[in-house]
Amino acid sequence: xxxxxxxxxxxxxxxxxxxxxxxxxxxxxxxxxxxxxxxxxxxxxxxxxxxxxxxxxxxxxxxxxxxxxxxxxxxxxxxxxxxxxxxxxxxxxxxxxxxxxxxxxxxxxxxxxxxxxxxxxxxxxxxxxxxxxxxxxxxxxxxxxxxxxxxxxxxxxxxxxxxxxxxxxxxxxxxxxxxxxxxxxxxxxxxxxxxxxxxxxxxxxxxxxxxxxxxxxxxxxxxxxxxxxxxxxxxxxxxxxxxxxxxxxxxxxxxxxxxxxxxxxxxxxxxxxxxxxxxxxxxxxxxxxxxxxxxxxxxxxxxxxxxxxxxxxxxxxxxxxxxxxxxxxxxxxxxxxxxxxxxxxxxxxxxxxxxxxxxxxxxxxxxxxxxxxxxxxxxxxxxxxxxxxxxxxxxxxxxxxxxxxxxxxxxxxxxxxxxxxxxxxxxxxxxxxxxxxxxxxxxxxxxxxxxxxxxxxxxxxxxxxxxxxxxxxxxxxxxxxxxxxxxxxxxxxxxxxxxxxx
Numbered sequence: 001x002x003x004x005x006x007x008x009x010x011x012x013x014x015x016x017x018x019x020x021x022x023x024x025x026x027x028x029x030x031x032x033x034x035x036x037x038x039x040x041x042x043x044x045x046x047x048x049x050x051x052x053x054x055x056x057x058x059x060x061x062x063x064x065x066x067x068x069x070x071x072x073x074x075x076x077x078x079x080x081x082x083x084x085x086x087x088x089x090x091x092x093x094x095x096x097x098x099x100x101x102x103x104x105x106x107x108x109x110x111x112x113x114x115x116x117x118x119x120x121x122x123x124x125x126x127x128x129x130x131x132x133x134x135x136x137x138x139x140x141x142x143x144x145x146x147x148x149x150x151x152x153x154x155x156x157x158x159x160x161x162x163x164x165x166x167x168x169x170x171x172x173x174x175x176x177x178x179x180x181x182x183x184x185x186x187x188x189x190x191x192x193x194x195x196x197x198x199x200x201x202x203x204x205x206x207x208x209x210x211x212x213x214x215x216x217x218x219x220x221x222x223x224x225x226x227x228x229x230x231x232x233x234x235x236x237x238x239x240x241x242x243x244x245x246x247x248x249x250x251x252x253x254x255x256x257x258x259x260x261x262x263x264x265x266x267x268x269x270x271x272x273x274x275x276x277x278x279x280x281x282x283x284x285x286x287x288x289x290x291x292x293x294x295x296x297x298x299x300x301x302x303x304x305x306x307x308x309x310x311x312x313x314x315x316x317x318x319x320x321x322x323x324x325x326x327x328x329x330x331x332x333x334x335x336x337x338x339x340x341x342x343x344x345x346x347x348x349x350x351x352x353x354x355x356x357x358x359x360x361x362x363x364x365x366x367x368x369x370x371x372x373x374x375x376x377x378x379x380x381x382x383x384x385x386x387x388x389x390x391x392x393x394x395x396x397x398x399x400x401x402x403x404x405x406x407x408x409x410x411x412x413x414x415x416x417x418x419x420x421x422x423x424x425x426x427x428x429x430x431x432x433x434x435x436x437x438x439x440x441x442x443x444x445x446x447x448x449x450x451x452x453x454x455x456x457x458x459x460x461x462x463x464x465x466x467x468x469x470x471x472x473x474x475x476x477x478x479x480x481x482x483x484x485x486x487x488x489x490x491x492x493x494x495x496x497x498x499x500x501x502x
Contacts, residue, residue, distance in 0.1 A: 022315035032306035131157030159204035203242030237261035258282035405496025416449035
């Protein structure tokens with residue numbers, strides 16, 4: 001694959017070179033006719049010769065296996081299959097040929113990943129983790145294709161992320177079609193934690209101990225493995241693909257997100273590190289060792305193009321995606337108005353009388369608090385509050401007025417807020433100006449109030465004024481044998497629009 005200079009980037013221009021100054025343009029082929037996704041694109045030493053290559057050839061599974069078996073010195077491992085561009089039907093056929101009788105022949109694979117068996121053994125082949133249409137996760141032995149573990153999910157998985165080792169402890173994070181992410185551990189048959197998303201997921205990446213999720217609401221979300229949301233970042237366009245950027249030499253792990261506006265954004269947590277502009281929207285991303293370069297970015301575009309960029313060895317990612325130093329806004333000169341004579345005199349007065357001004361402010365604040373406390377006490381003593389303040393009769397009252405006039409419907413909603421004790425023997429009385437209103441029923445005898453239920457009491461109010469004058473109707477809740485009300489409410493009656501129109 002021949003390298004191409006940055007001038008071969010038709011449509012990128014100087015703007016792309018300036019924005020992507022940390023990258024070298026190694027190759028760009030807009031006519032490569034490669035249509036794939038991030039899950040089907042990876043860099044690996046497939047032949048075991050120490051040469052890392054990208055395997056995205058449009059071959060069938062049978063041709064791939066035959067070509068690899070002919071050139072590879074060791075038997076083919078299942079881990080190598082992860083680095084090939086496999087259709088789901090082809091992978092299903094391969095698994096059906098090698099799996100045991102305990103796996104159903106009609107199993108349809110929706111997603112897959114690998115899980116390290118034991119870190120102590122560097123040559124140990126990774127286990128294969130499959131997500132199926134049967135709402136199951138299967139951990140398979142890579143050699144015998146026997147089921148090592150089976151886990152059930154409430155929905156069909158579409159994205160998988162794995163951490164840990166199978167022989168010790170591991171965690172599985174599965175993003176499903178129902179818009180939720182389920183966390184499973186080694187000994188759990190069912191999900192231990194659930195993350196409910198407000199939109200469908202478009203990608204799932206694990207960065208250290210944080211799960212980064214892309215959603216169809218054009219946003220990235222960070223969660224812990226227990227489901228706690230850490231942060232949210234809004235994207236300028238729809239997210240098409242996501243993958244992990246891991247720079248081993250600097251210990252950096254970040255998330256790459258390909259957007260529909262032709263940008264590839266790199267984030268560490270919610271901090272923007274870098275923005276790459278591409279001539280077409282990127283549909284797949286892969287970062288890793290390619291040939292002799294440890295930090296190479298492989299991208300395919302919506303139109304089938306292939307882009308290869310190499311990260312400069314002197315490149316240093318800084319939060320904000322700009323050069324080291326203060327932000328440009330810090331060097332901008334503020335338009336500060338000139339100090340007038342009035343401003344100078346006021347400043348001198350405040351400086352000389354600062355103590356007296358502070359005391360006056362504190363005095364006014366104490367008076368305000370005192371008046372508020374007195375008004376609250378008066379409301380409690382005269383039962384002017386719509387909520388009862390006594391523990392013996394925990395009641396709540398609110399009123400609703402319906403109609404345009406001159407006849408209104410007044411509905412009083414009375415509720416017993418006690419947890420277990422009913423209330424009996426209550427009366428409701430309405431006080432109003434008889435020159436303005438007429439109520440055919442101004443007195444109610446309240447039935448037994450069961451705790452937690454809402455009891456509506458309805459009556460009609462006739463407006464007698466032909467001038468559109470409105471007034472207040474007082475609603476009192478009384479107990480038989482007591483003159484003081486338990487609680488009260490003031491209903492502000494609206495003006496009669498029917499009379500005004502007549």
